[in-house]
Amino acid sequence: MGRETSDCAAAFDPSISHGRGADEQNRFLDGARQRGEVALMVATIGVPTDSLGRPTVRGHGTGLNQSIHVSGIETSITSTKLPIGSEPRLVADLPEAERDLGKRLLSRPPEGWWGLRLAGATLQPGAGGPAVTHEPEGTLVPILVDGLGVPVVAVWVSPEEDQRVYAVPYGTDPDTVLAWLVSQALSEYVPGALRRVRSPWLTDPSLQTTAESQARSALDELKARYAADLARLQGELDAATAEAEPIRYGLLYGTGATLEKATANVLRAAGFNVTDLDEELGRTASADLLVTYGTERRMIEVKAASGSASEKVADSLERHLSTWPELRPAEPINGPGVLVVNHQHRLHPDERTAEVFTRPEFVRALRVVVLSSRQLFDWWATADWEAIRAAVLGQTAPPSAANPATAGPTGRRWLFRK
Numbered sequence: 001m002g003r004e005t006s007d008c009a010a011a012f013d014p015s016i017s018h019g020r021g022a023d024e025q026n027r028f029l030d031g032a033r034q035r036g037e038v039a040l041m042v043a044t045i046g047v048p049t050d051s052l053g054r055p056t057v058r059g060h061g062t063g064l065n066q067s068i069h070v071s072g073i074e075t076s077i078t079s080t081k082l083p084i085g086s087e088p089r090l091v092a093d094l095p096e097a098e099r100d101l102g103k104r105l106l107s108r109p110p111e112g113w114w115g116l117r118l119a120g121a122t123l124q125p126g127a128g129g130p131a132v133t134h135e136p137e138g139t140l141v142p143i144l145v146d147g148l149g150v151p152v153v154a155v156w157v158s159p160e161e162d163q164r165v166y167a168v169p170y171g172t173d174p175d176t177v178l179a180w181l182v183s184q185a186l187s188e189y190v191p192g193a194l195r196r197v198r199s200p201w202l203t204d205p206s207l208q209t210t211a212e213s214q215a216r217s218a219l220d221e222l223k224a225r226y227a228a229d230l231a232r233l234q235g236e237l238d239a240a241t242a243e244a245e246p247i248r249y250g251l252l253y254g255t256g257a258t259l260e261k262a263t264a265n266v267l268r269a270a271g272f273n274v275t276d277l278d279e280e281l282g283r284t285a286s287a288d289l290l291v292t293y294g295t296e297r298r299m300i301e302v303k304a305a306s307g308s309a310s311e312k313v314a315d316s317l318e319r320h321l322s323t324w325p326e327l328r329p330a331e332p333i334n335g336p337g338v339l340v341v342n343h344q345h346r347l348h349p350d351e352r353t354a355e356v357f358t359r360p361e362f363v364r365a366l367r368v369v370v371l372s373s374r375q376l377f378d379w380w381a382t383a384d385w386e387a388i389r390a391a392v393l394g395q396t397a398p399p400s401a402a403n404p405a406t407a408g409p410t411g412r413r414w415l416f417r418k
Contacts, residue, residue, distance in 0.1 A: 006031030009193035010040040010181050012174070016069050029163070038189045039163045042177050043068045045079045046114035046170035067119070070156045070165045074121050074134040077156060077167050079114035086113045088144040088152045092231045096223070097188040098155060101166065101180050102143045105153055111171030115150040116140065138163075164189060251377040252349050254342060255304035259373065260288050263302050263340050266380045267291055270388040286327060287320040287337070296393055299324060299333050304342040309356050314339055317368050336394045342373040349374050369394050 001021070005011070005028040014028070015021030032039035047066050067078040090102045118140040122133045138158045142151035143166075156165040166185075168177060186193055205213065250262025264274045272291040289300040301317040303309065317337045324333055344352040356372050357363055371391055379387045389395075 006034075009186055009190055010042065012042050012177070013044055014041050016073070032190075033162065035192060037192055038161070040181065040185055040189055041163070041165045042181070043077075043165055043167055044170050044172060045077065045116070045167050046081065046112065047079075068165065068167055070163075071137045071158065073123070075136045075138060076119050076121070077140065077154070077165075078117050078119045080117070082113045082115050082146055082150075082152065084112075086146050086152070088113060088146050091142050091145055092234060093227070094143060095188070097180075097184045098141070098143050100184045101177075102153060104176050104180055105144060105168065105172065108173055108176050110169040110173075112169060113146065113152045114169050115146065115152060116154050116167055117151075118156070247380065248377065251342065251373040251380070253345055254373075255345065259304050259340075259342050260302045263300070263373070263376065264289055266376055266388065267300075267392065269380065270385040270392075272389075272392070281327065286324065287317060290331075291392065293389060293393065296335060297331060297333055298335050298338055298392055298394075300338045300340060300392070302340045304345055306346045307344060308353075308358075309341045309343040311357060311359070311362050313341065314357075314366060314368055314370070321368075337368040338392050338394075339368050339370045340373055340376060341370065349377075 001019075001024065003024065005024040008028050008031070011025065011028050014025040016025065029039050045066070045068050067076045069076045088106065090099065090106065094102065118136045118138070120134045120136040122131050125132065138156050140151065140154050140156050142149075142154045144153040145151055152169065154167050156167065157163070166177075208216070247262045247265055250258045251266070254262055260276075260278070264276065267274050267289070272293050275290040276288070277286045277290050278288055287299045287301040289302065291298050291300060299317070299321055301313070301320065303313045305313075317339050321333060321337045339356075341356045343356050352372075352374060354372070355363075356370050357366070369391065375391075376388065379385075379391075
Protein backbone atom coordinates (compact mmCIF):
# COMPACT_ATOMS: atom_id res chain seq x y z
CA MET A 1 0.00 0.00 0.00
CA GLY A 2 1.20 3.48 -0.83
CA ARG A 3 3.86 2.38 -3.35
CA GLU A 4 4.10 4.02 -6.80
CA THR A 5 2.19 1.90 -9.31
CA SER A 6 1.80 4.20 -12.33
CA ASP A 7 4.77 2.61 -14.13
CA CYS A 8 3.91 -1.04 -13.33
CA ALA A 9 3.62 -3.47 -16.22
CA ALA A 10 0.77 -5.53 -14.70
CA ALA A 11 -1.33 -5.85 -11.56
CA PHE A 12 -1.99 -8.99 -9.52
CA ASP A 13 -5.23 -9.09 -7.50
CA PRO A 14 -6.06 -5.37 -7.77
CA SER A 15 -8.76 -3.91 -5.54
CA ILE A 16 -11.28 -1.07 -5.79
CA SER A 17 -11.72 -0.93 -2.00
CA HIS A 18 -10.65 2.33 -0.36
CA GLY A 19 -7.51 1.85 1.70
CA ARG A 20 -6.96 -1.63 0.27
CA GLY A 21 -5.61 -0.83 -3.17
CA ALA A 22 -8.08 1.48 -4.90
CA ASP A 23 -5.64 4.41 -5.15
CA GLU A 24 -2.85 2.14 -6.38
CA GLN A 25 -5.07 0.56 -9.03
CA ASN A 26 -6.22 3.96 -10.29
CA ARG A 27 -2.60 5.14 -10.66
CA PHE A 28 -1.74 1.91 -12.49
CA LEU A 29 -4.64 2.38 -14.93
CA ASP A 30 -3.84 6.07 -15.45
CA GLY A 31 -0.19 5.27 -16.17
CA ALA A 32 -1.04 2.59 -18.73
CA ARG A 33 -3.59 4.90 -20.36
CA GLN A 34 -1.06 7.76 -20.60
CA ARG A 35 1.48 5.46 -22.29
CA GLY A 36 -1.15 4.06 -24.64
CA GLU A 37 -0.58 0.55 -23.28
CA VAL A 38 -2.96 -2.25 -22.41
CA ALA A 39 -3.47 -2.58 -18.65
CA LEU A 40 -2.93 -6.25 -17.76
CA MET A 41 -4.46 -7.54 -14.52
CA VAL A 42 -4.72 -11.01 -12.99
CA ALA A 43 -7.37 -11.59 -10.33
CA THR A 44 -7.98 -14.76 -8.33
CA ILE A 45 -11.61 -15.62 -7.73
CA GLY A 46 -13.49 -18.07 -5.55
CA VAL A 47 -13.87 -18.61 -1.82
CA PRO A 48 -13.19 -22.16 -0.56
CA THR A 49 -16.11 -23.38 1.62
CA ASP A 50 -17.03 -26.39 3.73
CA SER A 51 -20.01 -28.73 3.14
CA LEU A 52 -22.35 -26.12 4.66
CA GLY A 53 -21.12 -23.35 2.37
CA ARG A 54 -19.13 -21.55 5.09
CA PRO A 55 -15.77 -20.01 4.09
CA THR A 56 -12.81 -22.09 5.25
CA VAL A 57 -10.37 -19.17 4.86
CA ARG A 58 -10.60 -15.86 6.67
CA GLY A 59 -9.27 -12.41 5.91
CA HIS A 60 -8.92 -10.22 2.86
CA GLY A 61 -5.91 -11.84 1.20
CA THR A 62 -5.35 -13.12 -2.27
CA GLY A 63 -8.21 -15.16 -3.73
CA LEU A 64 -10.93 -14.32 -1.19
CA ASN A 65 -13.22 -12.93 -3.88
CA GLN A 66 -16.61 -14.29 -4.81
CA SER A 67 -16.72 -11.60 -7.48
CA ILE A 68 -14.27 -9.28 -9.22
CA HIS A 69 -15.14 -5.71 -10.16
CA VAL A 70 -13.72 -5.01 -13.61
CA SER A 71 -15.29 -1.68 -14.55
CA GLY A 72 -15.96 0.47 -11.52
CA ILE A 73 -18.83 -1.05 -9.55
CA GLU A 74 -21.16 -1.49 -12.51
CA THR A 75 -19.55 -4.63 -14.00
CA SER A 76 -18.19 -7.67 -12.22
CA ILE A 77 -17.19 -11.28 -12.79
CA THR A 78 -19.12 -13.51 -10.38
CA SER A 79 -18.20 -17.06 -9.36
CA THR A 80 -20.02 -20.28 -8.46
CA LYS A 81 -18.20 -23.25 -6.93
CA LEU A 82 -18.24 -26.25 -9.27
CA PRO A 83 -18.65 -29.85 -8.04
CA ILE A 84 -15.61 -31.91 -7.09
CA GLY A 85 -14.25 -33.76 -10.09
CA SER A 86 -14.93 -31.08 -12.71
CA GLU A 87 -12.47 -31.48 -15.57
CA PRO A 88 -12.02 -28.28 -17.60
CA ARG A 89 -10.85 -28.28 -21.20
CA LEU A 90 -9.11 -25.71 -23.35
CA VAL A 91 -11.25 -23.58 -25.66
CA ALA A 92 -10.37 -23.95 -29.34
CA ASP A 93 -8.94 -21.17 -31.52
CA LEU A 94 -7.47 -19.07 -28.70
CA PRO A 95 -4.68 -16.52 -29.20
CA GLU A 96 -1.28 -17.94 -28.31
CA ALA A 97 -0.97 -16.10 -24.98
CA GLU A 98 -4.38 -17.28 -23.72
CA ARG A 99 -3.76 -20.82 -24.97
CA ASP A 100 -0.46 -20.91 -23.09
CA LEU A 101 -2.14 -19.77 -19.84
CA GLY A 102 -4.81 -22.42 -20.18
CA LYS A 103 -2.24 -25.17 -20.75
CA ARG A 104 -0.22 -24.06 -17.73
CA LEU A 105 -3.27 -24.17 -15.47
CA LEU A 106 -4.30 -27.59 -16.77
CA SER A 107 -0.82 -28.97 -16.08
CA ARG A 108 -0.76 -27.45 -12.56
CA PRO A 109 -4.45 -27.23 -11.63
CA PRO A 110 -5.66 -25.18 -8.64
CA GLU A 111 -7.41 -26.57 -5.58
CA GLY A 112 -10.84 -26.23 -7.17
CA TRP A 113 -12.77 -24.66 -10.03
CA TRP A 114 -15.38 -21.89 -10.06
CA GLY A 115 -17.82 -21.15 -12.85
CA LEU A 116 -17.57 -17.55 -14.06
CA ARG A 117 -20.24 -15.15 -15.33
CA LEU A 118 -20.23 -11.48 -16.32
CA ALA A 119 -22.80 -9.46 -14.35
CA GLY A 120 -24.07 -5.91 -14.22
CA ALA A 121 -25.35 -4.08 -11.14
CA THR A 122 -28.49 -2.48 -9.79
CA LEU A 123 -27.63 0.70 -7.85
CA GLN A 124 -29.78 2.87 -5.58
CA PRO A 125 -29.21 6.63 -6.10
CA GLY A 126 -27.91 8.36 -3.00
CA ALA A 127 -30.70 10.98 -3.05
CA GLY A 128 -33.45 8.40 -3.33
CA GLY A 129 -35.54 7.59 -6.35
CA PRO A 130 -35.82 4.45 -8.44
CA ALA A 131 -32.94 1.99 -8.64
CA VAL A 132 -30.84 2.05 -11.80
CA THR A 133 -29.80 -1.19 -13.49
CA HIS A 134 -26.51 -1.21 -15.40
CA GLU A 135 -25.86 -3.84 -18.04
CA PRO A 136 -22.38 -5.41 -17.89
CA GLU A 137 -19.71 -3.76 -20.01
CA GLY A 138 -16.98 -5.41 -22.02
CA THR A 139 -16.63 -9.05 -23.02
CA LEU A 140 -15.79 -12.17 -21.00
CA VAL A 141 -13.70 -14.48 -23.23
CA PRO A 142 -13.46 -18.10 -21.97
CA ILE A 143 -10.04 -19.78 -21.83
CA LEU A 144 -10.94 -22.98 -19.94
CA VAL A 145 -14.50 -24.29 -19.72
CA ASP A 146 -16.11 -27.15 -17.81
CA GLY A 147 -18.11 -30.01 -19.34
CA LEU A 148 -21.16 -27.75 -19.75
CA GLY A 149 -19.22 -24.97 -21.44
CA VAL A 150 -19.15 -22.70 -18.37
CA PRO A 151 -15.96 -20.59 -18.20
CA VAL A 152 -13.64 -21.43 -15.29
CA VAL A 153 -10.71 -19.33 -16.52
CA ALA A 154 -11.46 -16.28 -18.64
CA VAL A 155 -10.28 -12.82 -19.61
CA TRP A 156 -12.44 -9.73 -19.44
CA VAL A 157 -11.72 -7.26 -22.24
CA SER A 158 -12.87 -3.67 -21.77
CA PRO A 159 -15.05 -2.03 -24.45
CA GLU A 160 -12.04 0.09 -25.53
CA GLU A 161 -9.80 -3.03 -25.42
CA ASP A 162 -7.33 -1.14 -23.23
CA GLN A 163 -7.81 -3.40 -20.19
CA ARG A 164 -7.51 -7.18 -19.91
CA VAL A 165 -8.44 -8.80 -16.58
CA TYR A 166 -7.60 -12.51 -16.32
CA ALA A 167 -9.80 -14.35 -13.80
CA VAL A 168 -8.09 -17.46 -12.41
CA PRO A 169 -9.34 -19.78 -9.61
CA TYR A 170 -8.40 -19.55 -5.96
CA GLY A 171 -5.43 -21.79 -5.27
CA THR A 172 -3.67 -21.07 -8.56
CA ASP A 173 0.11 -21.13 -8.12
CA PRO A 174 1.22 -17.45 -8.34
CA ASP A 175 4.59 -18.45 -9.82
CA THR A 176 2.77 -20.15 -12.70
CA VAL A 177 0.87 -16.95 -13.49
CA LEU A 178 3.89 -14.68 -13.05
CA ALA A 179 6.00 -16.84 -15.38
CA TRP A 180 3.19 -16.63 -17.96
CA LEU A 181 2.95 -12.84 -17.56
CA VAL A 182 6.65 -12.36 -18.25
CA SER A 183 7.09 -14.89 -21.05
CA GLN A 184 3.77 -14.55 -22.89
CA ALA A 185 1.31 -11.85 -21.86
CA LEU A 186 3.65 -8.86 -21.67
CA SER A 187 5.38 -9.62 -24.97
CA GLU A 188 1.99 -10.01 -26.65
CA TYR A 189 0.08 -7.08 -25.15
CA VAL A 190 2.59 -4.73 -23.43
CA PRO A 191 5.90 -5.02 -25.34
CA GLY A 192 6.75 -1.44 -24.35
CA ALA A 193 7.17 -2.58 -20.74
CA LEU A 194 9.75 -5.15 -21.81
CA ARG A 195 11.58 -2.59 -23.94
CA ARG A 196 11.87 -0.25 -20.97
CA VAL A 197 13.72 -2.86 -18.94
CA ARG A 198 15.53 -4.42 -21.94
CA SER A 199 13.97 -7.77 -21.15
CA PRO A 200 15.42 -10.86 -22.87
CA TRP A 201 11.83 -12.03 -23.35
CA LEU A 202 11.17 -9.27 -25.88
CA THR A 203 11.41 -10.16 -29.55
CA ASP A 204 11.93 -7.02 -31.65
CA PRO A 205 11.60 -7.92 -35.37
CA SER A 206 13.54 -4.82 -36.42
CA LEU A 207 16.63 -6.04 -34.54
CA GLN A 208 16.62 -9.67 -35.71
CA THR A 209 19.03 -11.26 -38.19
CA THR A 210 17.78 -12.82 -41.40
CA ALA A 211 18.36 -16.30 -39.96
CA GLU A 212 16.33 -15.44 -36.85
CA SER A 213 13.50 -13.98 -38.93
CA GLN A 214 13.35 -17.02 -41.21
CA ALA A 215 13.41 -19.46 -38.31
CA ARG A 216 10.73 -17.54 -36.42
CA SER A 217 8.55 -17.34 -39.53
CA ALA A 218 8.85 -21.09 -40.04
CA LEU A 219 8.01 -21.65 -36.38
CA ASP A 220 4.94 -19.42 -36.61
CA GLU A 221 3.75 -21.33 -39.68
CA LEU A 222 4.26 -24.63 -37.86
CA LYS A 223 2.24 -23.38 -34.88
CA ALA A 224 -0.54 -22.21 -37.20
CA ARG A 225 -0.68 -25.60 -38.96
CA TYR A 226 -0.66 -27.39 -35.61
CA ALA A 227 -3.50 -25.23 -34.29
CA ALA A 228 -5.55 -25.86 -37.44
CA ASP A 229 -4.89 -29.61 -37.34
CA LEU A 230 -5.65 -29.75 -33.62
CA ALA A 231 -8.97 -27.95 -34.11
CA ARG A 232 -9.91 -30.22 -37.01
CA LEU A 233 -9.01 -33.44 -35.20
CA GLN A 234 -10.71 -32.30 -32.00
CA GLY A 235 -13.84 -31.58 -34.03
CA GLU A 236 -13.70 -35.03 -35.59
CA LEU A 237 -13.23 -36.62 -32.16
CA ASP A 238 -16.12 -34.65 -30.66
CA ALA A 239 -18.41 -35.65 -33.56
CA ALA A 240 -17.40 -39.32 -33.33
CA THR A 241 -17.92 -39.33 -29.55
CA ALA A 242 -21.32 -37.66 -29.84
CA GLU A 243 -22.37 -40.33 -32.34
CA ALA A 244 -20.94 -43.25 -30.36
CA GLU A 245 -21.93 -42.36 -26.82
CA PRO A 246 -25.68 -43.18 -27.06
CA ILE A 247 -24.89 -46.65 -28.41
CA ARG A 248 -22.02 -47.24 -25.99
CA TYR A 249 -24.14 -46.23 -23.00
CA GLY A 250 -27.21 -48.05 -24.29
CA LEU A 251 -25.44 -51.38 -24.87
CA LEU A 252 -23.30 -51.36 -21.73
CA TYR A 253 -25.55 -49.70 -19.14
CA GLY A 254 -28.97 -49.25 -20.72
CA THR A 255 -32.26 -50.93 -19.88
CA GLY A 256 -35.70 -50.90 -21.50
CA ALA A 257 -36.17 -48.59 -24.46
CA THR A 258 -32.58 -47.24 -24.20
CA LEU A 259 -31.10 -50.71 -24.64
CA GLU A 260 -33.57 -51.59 -27.41
CA LYS A 261 -32.79 -48.43 -29.38
CA ALA A 262 -29.03 -48.99 -29.13
CA THR A 263 -29.43 -52.62 -30.24
CA ALA A 264 -31.58 -51.59 -33.21
CA ASN A 265 -29.03 -48.96 -34.30
CA VAL A 266 -26.19 -51.50 -34.18
CA LEU A 267 -28.18 -53.97 -36.27
CA ARG A 268 -28.97 -51.27 -38.83
CA ALA A 269 -25.27 -50.42 -39.01
CA ALA A 270 -24.59 -54.11 -39.71
CA GLY A 271 -26.93 -54.04 -42.72
CA PHE A 272 -30.19 -55.35 -41.26
CA ASN A 273 -33.60 -53.85 -41.89
CA VAL A 274 -35.08 -53.37 -38.42
CA THR A 275 -38.75 -53.11 -37.44
CA ASP A 276 -39.75 -52.03 -33.93
CA LEU A 277 -42.47 -54.52 -33.03
CA ASP A 278 -43.28 -52.70 -29.81
CA GLU A 279 -44.37 -49.70 -31.89
CA GLU A 280 -46.27 -51.72 -34.49
CA LEU A 281 -47.93 -54.36 -32.31
CA GLY A 282 -47.72 -53.06 -28.76
CA ARG A 283 -45.19 -53.85 -26.08
CA THR A 284 -46.65 -57.21 -24.98
CA ALA A 285 -47.90 -58.60 -28.29
CA SER A 286 -44.58 -59.99 -29.49
CA ALA A 287 -40.80 -59.60 -29.19
CA ASP A 288 -39.04 -56.24 -29.37
CA LEU A 289 -37.54 -56.25 -32.88
CA LEU A 290 -37.93 -57.95 -36.25
CA VAL A 291 -34.87 -57.91 -38.53
CA THR A 292 -34.38 -58.99 -42.12
CA TYR A 293 -31.25 -59.55 -44.15
CA GLY A 294 -31.91 -60.64 -47.70
CA THR A 295 -34.34 -63.56 -47.41
CA GLU A 296 -33.50 -64.18 -43.76
CA ARG A 297 -35.89 -63.00 -41.06
CA ARG A 298 -35.23 -63.10 -37.31
CA MET A 299 -37.11 -62.15 -34.15
CA ILE A 300 -35.11 -60.39 -31.44
CA GLU A 301 -35.91 -59.97 -27.74
CA VAL A 302 -33.86 -57.43 -25.73
CA LYS A 303 -33.54 -57.75 -21.95
CA ALA A 304 -31.49 -56.26 -19.11
CA ALA A 305 -30.56 -57.67 -15.72
CA SER A 306 -28.70 -55.94 -12.89
CA GLY A 307 -27.32 -59.33 -11.82
CA SER A 308 -27.23 -62.70 -13.54
CA ALA A 309 -29.95 -63.07 -16.16
CA SER A 310 -32.92 -65.29 -15.35
CA GLU A 311 -33.25 -68.35 -17.54
CA LYS A 312 -36.95 -67.50 -17.92
CA VAL A 313 -36.15 -64.70 -20.38
CA ALA A 314 -35.34 -67.33 -23.00
CA ASP A 315 -38.78 -68.91 -22.45
CA SER A 316 -40.51 -65.59 -23.23
CA LEU A 317 -38.77 -65.40 -26.59
CA GLU A 318 -39.84 -68.96 -27.42
CA ARG A 319 -43.46 -68.05 -26.63
CA HIS A 320 -43.25 -65.06 -28.97
CA LEU A 321 -41.86 -67.32 -31.71
CA SER A 322 -44.75 -69.76 -31.27
CA THR A 323 -47.43 -67.04 -31.54
CA TRP A 324 -45.79 -65.19 -34.44
CA PRO A 325 -47.57 -67.17 -37.21
CA GLU A 326 -50.89 -65.91 -35.86
CA LEU A 327 -49.72 -62.29 -35.97
CA ARG A 328 -47.88 -62.24 -39.31
CA PRO A 329 -48.54 -65.44 -41.25
CA ALA A 330 -47.11 -63.88 -44.44
CA GLU A 331 -43.78 -63.11 -42.77
CA PRO A 332 -42.44 -66.39 -41.38
CA ILE A 333 -39.41 -66.46 -39.11
CA ASN A 334 -36.92 -68.74 -40.90
CA GLY A 335 -34.28 -69.14 -38.21
CA PRO A 336 -33.75 -69.23 -34.44
CA GLY A 337 -34.83 -66.28 -32.34
CA VAL A 338 -32.15 -63.99 -30.91
CA LEU A 339 -31.98 -62.96 -27.27
CA VAL A 340 -29.80 -59.89 -26.50
CA VAL A 341 -29.14 -59.46 -22.77
CA ASN A 342 -27.35 -56.66 -20.93
CA HIS A 343 -26.57 -58.74 -17.86
CA GLN A 344 -24.82 -57.58 -14.67
CA HIS A 345 -25.14 -54.00 -15.92
CA ARG A 346 -24.35 -52.56 -12.50
CA LEU A 347 -20.82 -53.89 -12.82
CA HIS A 348 -18.09 -52.45 -15.00
CA PRO A 349 -18.26 -54.25 -18.38
CA ASP A 350 -14.83 -55.86 -17.81
CA GLU A 351 -16.05 -57.39 -14.53
CA ARG A 352 -19.06 -59.17 -16.05
CA THR A 353 -19.15 -62.83 -17.01
CA ALA A 354 -18.44 -63.44 -20.68
CA GLU A 355 -21.59 -65.54 -21.20
CA VAL A 356 -25.13 -64.59 -20.28
CA PHE A 357 -26.03 -68.12 -19.09
CA THR A 358 -23.49 -70.46 -17.55
CA ARG A 359 -25.43 -73.55 -16.40
CA PRO A 360 -24.24 -76.23 -18.88
CA GLU A 361 -27.52 -78.18 -18.99
CA PHE A 362 -29.51 -75.05 -19.79
CA VAL A 363 -27.00 -73.85 -22.37
CA ARG A 364 -27.11 -77.21 -24.18
CA ALA A 365 -30.93 -77.09 -24.27
CA LEU A 366 -31.16 -73.59 -25.72
CA ARG A 367 -33.05 -73.26 -28.99
CA VAL A 368 -32.37 -69.55 -29.45
CA VAL A 369 -29.26 -67.49 -30.11
CA VAL A 370 -28.08 -65.72 -26.95
CA LEU A 371 -25.87 -62.62 -27.22
CA SER A 372 -24.57 -60.40 -24.47
CA SER A 373 -24.86 -56.71 -25.24
CA ARG A 374 -21.16 -56.43 -24.34
CA GLN A 375 -20.31 -58.83 -27.17
CA LEU A 376 -22.49 -56.82 -29.52
CA PHE A 377 -20.68 -53.68 -28.35
CA ASP A 378 -17.24 -55.20 -29.03
CA TRP A 379 -18.19 -56.08 -32.59
CA TRP A 380 -19.82 -52.68 -33.19
CA ALA A 381 -16.82 -50.77 -31.75
CA THR A 382 -14.49 -52.49 -34.25
CA ALA A 383 -17.00 -52.32 -37.13
CA ASP A 384 -17.04 -56.13 -37.36
CA TRP A 385 -20.36 -56.25 -39.23
CA GLU A 386 -19.71 -59.77 -40.52
CA ALA A 387 -19.51 -61.13 -36.96
CA ILE A 388 -22.78 -59.39 -36.02
CA ARG A 389 -24.58 -60.78 -39.06
CA ALA A 390 -23.21 -64.28 -38.45
CA ALA A 391 -24.28 -64.21 -34.80
CA VAL A 392 -27.78 -62.85 -35.42
CA LEU A 393 -28.42 -65.25 -38.31
CA GLY A 394 -27.28 -68.19 -36.18
CA GLN A 395 -24.21 -69.03 -38.19
CA THR A 396 -20.89 -70.23 -36.82
CA ALA A 397 -18.19 -67.64 -37.54
CA PRO A 398 -14.48 -67.48 -36.69
CA PRO A 399 -13.23 -64.85 -34.25
CA SER A 400 -13.11 -61.34 -35.64
CA ALA A 401 -9.75 -60.56 -37.26
CA ALA A 402 -10.09 -57.01 -35.97
CA ASN A 403 -10.63 -58.10 -32.37
CA PRO A 404 -9.76 -61.79 -31.80
CA ALA A 405 -9.63 -61.30 -28.04
CA THR A 406 -13.41 -60.92 -27.91
CA ALA A 407 -14.02 -64.53 -28.93
CA GLY A 408 -14.72 -67.18 -26.32
CA PRO A 409 -12.73 -70.37 -25.80
CA THR A 410 -14.54 -72.12 -28.66
CA GLY A 411 -14.18 -69.19 -31.09
CA ARG A 412 -17.83 -68.23 -30.49
CA ARG A 413 -19.72 -66.27 -27.86
CA TRP A 414 -23.24 -66.94 -29.07
CA LEU A 415 -25.09 -70.04 -27.94
CA PHE A 416 -27.83 -71.95 -29.74
CA ARG A 417 -28.99 -75.37 -30.76
CA LYS A 418 -30.76 -76.03 -34.05
